[in-house]
Amino acid sequence: MDEQISFTLNVNGHKHEIQSAWLGESLLFVLRERLNLWGTKNACEQGECGSCSVLIDGRLCCSCLEMAAAAVGTDILTIEGLAPNGDLSDIQEAFVEEGGVQCGFCTPGMVVAVHDLLEANPSPSSLEIREALSGNLCRCTGYGRIEAAVRRVVEARHG
Amino acid sequence: MADLADKVVAGARTRPDGKVKVTGGFAVSSDLHMEDMLWGATLRSPHASARIVSIDVSKAELVPGIVAVMTSKDLPAKPTYGLLHADQPVLASDVVRFEGDPVAIVAGENLEACRRALRAIEVIYEVLDPVTDPELAEISPPVHPDGNLFRRVVITSGDPEIQGEIIVEGVYEVGMQDQAFLGPESGLAVPDGKGGIDLYVATQGPHQDHRQLAPCLGLEPEAVRVQVAGVGGAFGGREDFSVHPHACILALKTNRPVKMSYLRNESFVGHLHRHPARMRFRHHATRAGDLVKVEAQILLDGGAYASTSAFVASNAARFACGPYKVPNAHVVATCVRTNNHPCGAMRGFGAVQACFGHESQMDKLAAALDMDPLQLRLRNAMQTGDRLPTGQVVHVPAPVRECLEAAAAFPLPPTAVDNQDGYGLPGGAGRTADPSRVRRGVGFAVGFKNIAYAEGYNDDTRARCLLHQGRATITCAVAELGQGFVTISRQIAKAILGVDEIDLAPASTGLIGSAGSSAASRQTYMSGAAVERVCHEVAARAKQSFAQQHSIDPESLLVDGGFIVSKDGSIRIPIAHACPEPIEVEVYHMHPPTAPMDERTGQGDTDVSWLFGAQRAVVDVDLDLGLVRVVQITTGQDVGRALNPVSVVGQIEGGISQGMGLAVMEEVISVNGLVKNPSFTDYLIPTFADMPPVEVSFIEEPEAGAPFGAKGVGETPSLASTAAVAAAIRAATGLDLPRVPIRPEDIVFAASAKPLSAPQFT
Numbered sequence: 027m028d029e030q031i032s033f034t035l036n037v038n039g040h041k042h043e044i045q046s047a048w049l050g051e052s053l054l055f056v057l058r059e060r061l062n063l064w065g066t067k068n069a070c071e072q073g074e075c076g077s078c079s080v081l082i083d084g085r086l087c088c089s090c091l092e093m094a095a096a097a098v099g100t101d102i103l104t105i106e107g108l109a110p111n112g113d114l115s116d117i118q119e120a121f122v123e124e125g126g127v128q129c130g131f132c133t134p135g136m137v138v139a140v141h142d143l144l145e146a147n148p149s150p151s152s153l154e155i156r157e158a159l160s161g162n163l164c165r166c167t168g169y170g171r172i173e174a175a176v177r178r179v180v181e182a183r184h185g
Numbered sequence: 186m187a188d189l190a191d192k193v194v195a196g197a198r199t200r201p202d203g204k205v206k207v208t209g210g211f212a213v214s215s216d217l218h219m220e221d222m223l224w225g226a227t228l229r230s231p232h233a234s235a236r237i238v239s240i241d242v243s244k245a246e247l248v249p250g251i252v253a254v255m256t257s258k259d260l261p262a263k264p265t266y267g268l269l270h271a272d273q274p275v276l277a278s279d280v281v282r283f284e285g286d287p288v289a290i291v292a293g294e295n296l297e298a299c300r301r302a303l304r305a306i307e308v309i310y311e312v313l314d315p316v317t318d319p320e321l322a323e324i325s326p327p328v329h330p331d332g333n334l335f336r337r338v339v340i341t342s343g344d345p346e347i348q349g350e351i352i353v354e355g356v357y358e359v360g361m362q363d364q365a366f367l368g369p370e371s372g373l374a375v376p377d378g379k380g381g382i383d384l385y386v387a388t389q390g391p392h393q394d395h396r397q398l399a400p401c402l403g404l405e406p407e408a409v410r411v412q413v414a415g416v417g418g419a420f421g422g423r424e425d426f427s428v429h430p431h432a433c434i435l436a437l438k439t440n441r442p443v444k445m446s447y448l449r450n451e452s453f454v455g456h457l458h459r460h461p462a463r464m465r466f467r468h469h470a471t472r473a474g475d476l477v478k479v480e481a482q483i484l485l486d487g488g489a490y491a492s493t494s495a496f497v498a499s500n501a502a503r504f505a506c507g508p509y510k511v512p513n514a515h516v517v518a519t520c521v522r523t524n525n526h527p528c529g530a531m532r533g534f535g536a537v538q539a540c541f542g543h544e545s546q547m548d549k550l551a552a553a554l555d556m557d558p559l560q561l562r563l564r565n566a567m568q569t570g571d572r573l574p575t576g577q578v579v580h581v582p583a584p585v586r587e588c589l590e591a592a593a594a595f596p597l598p599p600t601a602v603d604n605q606d607g608y609g610l611p612g613g614a615g616r617t618a619d620p621s622r623v624r625r626g627v628g629f630a631v632g633f634k635n636i637a638y639a640e641g642y643n644d645d646t647r648a649r650c651l652l653h654q655g656r657a658t659i660t661c662a663v664a665e666l667g668q669g670f671v672t673i674s675r676q677i678a679k680a681i682l683g684v685d686e687i688d689l690a691p692a693s694t695g696l697i698g699s700a701g702s703s704a705a706s707r708q709t710y711m712s713g714a715a716v717e718r719v720c721h722e723v724a725a726r727a728k729q730s731f732a733q734q735h736s737i738d739p740e741s742l743l744v745d746g747g748f749i750v751s752k753d754g755s756i757r758i759p760i761a762h763a764c765p766e767p768i769e770v771e772v773y774h775m776h777p778p779t780a781p782m783d784e785r786t787g788q789g790d791t792d793v794s795w796l797f798g799a800q801r802a803v804v805d806v807d808l809d810l811g812l813v814r815v816v817q818i819t820t821g822q823d824v825g826r827a828l829n830p831v832s833v834v835g836q837i838e839g840g841i842s843q844g845m846g847l848a849v850m851e852e853v854i855s856v857n858g859l860v861k862n863p864s865f866t867d868y869l870i871p872t873f874a875d876m877p878p879v880e881v882s883f884i885e886e887p888e889a890g891a892p893f894g895a896k897g898v899g900e901t902p903s904l905a906s907t908a909a910v911a912a913a914i915r916a917a918t919g920l921d922l923p924r925v926p927i928r929p930e931d932i933v934f935a936a937s938a939k940p941l942s943a944p945q946f947t
Contacts, residue, residue, distance in 0.1 A: 048297075058216075062218075063209075064209070064212060064216035065208070065209015065210065066209070067213070067215075067216075067367070067368075067417075068215060068369065068446075069367040069368065069369065069417070069449065069865075070449045070864065070865045070866075071448055071449065072449070072864060072865070072866060074864070074865035074866050075367060075865055077367055104209070105208065105209035106208070106209050106210075108208075109208050112208075114204060114207065114208070118204075118207035118208060121203070121207045122199045122200065122203035122204060122207055123199055124831070125199075125200075125831035125832060125834065125835045127200055127202075127203050127206045127207060128418075128667035128668070128669070128835055128839065129213075129366070129367070129368065129416060129417050129418040129419075129666060129667030130202065130206030130207075130211050130213070130415075130417075130667065131213055131366075131367040131368040131417030131418060132367055133206050133207055134206075134207075134208075134209040137207055153608055153609070155873075156873045156874045156876075157608070157614065157873075157874055159873040160872040160873045160874035160875075161872075162873070163367060163865065163870060163872060164367075164873075165364075165365055165366055165367055165418050165420070165839070165842075165843070165870060166418055166667045166835070166839045167835055167838060167839050167842075168835075168837075168838030168839040168840075168841055168842035168871075168876055168879065169838070169842070169873045169876045170834070170835075170838040170876070170878075170879055171831070171834065171835050171838065172873075173873075
């Protein structure tokens with residue numbers, strides 16, 4: 027329980043030394059408490075809500091269910107890595123424009139999930155959008171404006 | 186004024202905090218941190234009812250990293266708190282009254298140390314039989330020295346003896362719903378170095394927190410400041426304290442900042458829920474279908490502590506007859522204390538439970554009359570000028586008929602079962618349904634509720650505006666929960682003052698007096714009005730100043746949409762540039778007074794205004810598996826005036842999803858006072874895949890006196906959604922289904938269902 031380890035994580039293209047961590051620390055914990063990347067949120071910490079969604083080597087996952095130490099050697103992308111220069115991605119822009127944001131708690135995880143969806147499927151049907159994002163809970167919006175945001179991106183990308 | 190309202194709407198903008206929220210830069214309360222902070226954690230009762238024999242914290246104090254361990258003996262001052270009555274212990278001393286009652290708190294260098302310390306605290310309990318059946322509460326031993334009755338509200342109007350030609354009776358039940366906001370309860374308490382404290386916390390009402398907090402800390406009010414931190418949703422669940430007193434007491438004790446943040450399982454016991462209800466209704470009507478009388482007995486389980494239960498009971502009573510012309514009524518709503526989890530505010534506040542009852546009855550009555558359920562509702566729909574069972578005349582727009590007709594006007598979805606590779610069937614991705622055993626149903630429901638506080642409660646707000654060098658700074662202590670006050674207040678200021686640079690000061694008790702809580706659909710209606718008034722006042726002063734500077738008769742000038750103009754058209758100058766000196770104004774705003782109800786008859790002009798909303802739900806039901814897919818929900822909602830249409834649609838879709846959740850999946854399951862599903866694995870809320878398309882019609886009949894005609898919109902969509910979905914499932918199955926949420930077994934095993942229990946008519 028008290029055994030401590032140190033390791034390196036590659037997050038948003040930068041290497042971070044993690045010193046004296048407990049082996050069992052989740053990636054979510056390390057991102058937030060050790061790297062101060064607070065954009066990845068903690069709502070359930072059991073993989074149900076998607077608020078902590080990140081991409082590990084391009085794979086969408088709940089960072090609360092990943093051991094940080096097991097992510098050594100991977101490329102981790104968090105919400106902070108999606109618009110590193112302060113310019114919004116088209117997905118982020120669409121969330122704002124279409125009213126897909128209310129309290130904003132689910133938003134970072136949802137944006138990461140949409141990013142993942144549109145990488146894999148540039149022209150998702152309504153059904154595919156809803157299925158792909160069904161692991162990301164939102165309590166404010168009822169999802170309607172979020173779906174509108176996704177559609178806006180799809181339409182814009184297809185010119 | 187109509188022009189200005191158009192200007193406000195035309196200036197509808199996206200959220201000013203949108204960019205920071207989509208990039209992950211928005212700090213919600215659980216993201217707060219300081220270099221030297223401690224973590225705090227709470228030990229809670231595992232029993233619904235027990236006597237505390239002893240608490241031994243000696244081992245906990247020895248856990249490495251632990252800085253403080255505190256029990257009720259260590260409390261600095263007032264040991265109890267509560268929104269209406271201070272009946273809830275900050276830390277339990279002699280007894281625990283629900284599973285989750287806090288008994289000790291710890292502060293340590295990290296959360297893991299705190300958790301170890303909690304495990305090391307030895308509490309010996311003498312476990313008692315809990316009072317968990319609300320129907321037995323009033324004849325059970327008192328759970329609390331204040332007794333087991335929070336309030337009984339009686340409303341009697343017209344002739345209590347009159348009988349209708351057609352009488353239908355029903356017993357209904359509503360399970361306990363959770364607000365299930367995503368952002369955990371959390372806050373950071375920071376000692377100010379002078380004996381005082383700053384609390385940054387996720388809350389709906391910093392001033393109501395402050396009012397309760399200072400006495401518990403033993404500090405003068407000015408030594409305590411509560412500031413709203415980033416709030417991850419609320420829906421009523423942040424009206425009461427969560428971490429507030431505990432974080433502050435630990436911070437004062439250790440003289441270090443203390444952060445507390447609940448995990449989800451603690452969240453389910455760390456905030457109050459929607460009241461479960463047992464209801465008995467008897468509706469009387471003429472053969473032609475006119476309502477003659479409504480009788481209702483509503484029993485609400487308030488759980489262990491008072492919170493706002495007294496007002497929830499009143500709402501359940503006042504709205505029990507629905508938005509209909511009801512000439513005679515006898516309604517009794519009772520809220521009792523038990524050892525179940527405490528209940529308090531949730532979106533709709535007593536009116537949701539009542540709506541499920543009265544709308545279930547309207548369908549039952551329609552069946553007894555062999556009449557179309559929509560036509561029965563339209564025939565009895567309330568209008569402006571009608572009298573409520575409280576005797577109050579509805580003096581505002583009451584577009585009940587219009588809401589219903591708008592919901593009905595949308596085309597129905599294709600009648601063939603939507604077979605998208607099976608995904609569109611009930612059961613969804615499980616692809617379990619046999620399409621030949623799926624039935625479609627359509628149901629309607631309409632509900633209403635008051636805006637803002639009622640029964641003579643002192644309901645006020647304040648706004649300050651500073652205009653200087655082309656920049657407006659608005660100070661108004663409204664908690665932003667995601668509803669968009671940050672947007673609407675800027676829209677209003679921009680329309681009146683014409684400035685683009687508008688800052689909104691933090692919502693802090695240290696900066697201005699109370700704006701009241703972000704609750705009861707009241708902030709646009711109340712604080713929106715305060716912002717409107719203060720901006721008009723700033724504009725008027727800018728005009729005076731301009732006239733003085735240029736020796737012009739102020740009477741020759743007008744304020745017009747951000748400009749000061751002369752009546753002859755020769756002068757037109759932006760307000761922002763009309764006065765070189767700063768202009769600062771604060772206004773106090775209160776809505777027209779309301780009155781208490783007569784204790785015996787329930788008569789009184791209790792409400793300032795009402796909001797109305799109707800839903801039509803379309804569902805597919807798998808008769809064999811009891812699975813439901815909600816296919817479509819349409820709504821007509823009375824909004825007065827939609828000042829930011831995208832935000833209003835967002836409120837409506839979100840409210841409908843919560844209402845649908847209560848209809849088919851959401852219930853905090855409690856057995857002998859112990860909650861069995863305190864997680865998002867076992868307490869299900871609608872996902873993207875569950876949520877049907879929603880079609881929205883705004884019914885815009887601007888309300889005189891409301892800011893730009895806008896009514897509140899937050900609670901309206903929650904009122905009737907549950908009832909509409911339940912009605913649709915009944916239509917699909919032909920079953921009674923008197924309880925929500927409707928579970929698969931309620932459909933499949935309906936024939937062997939045990940009858941529900943509810944209080945008898947008195």
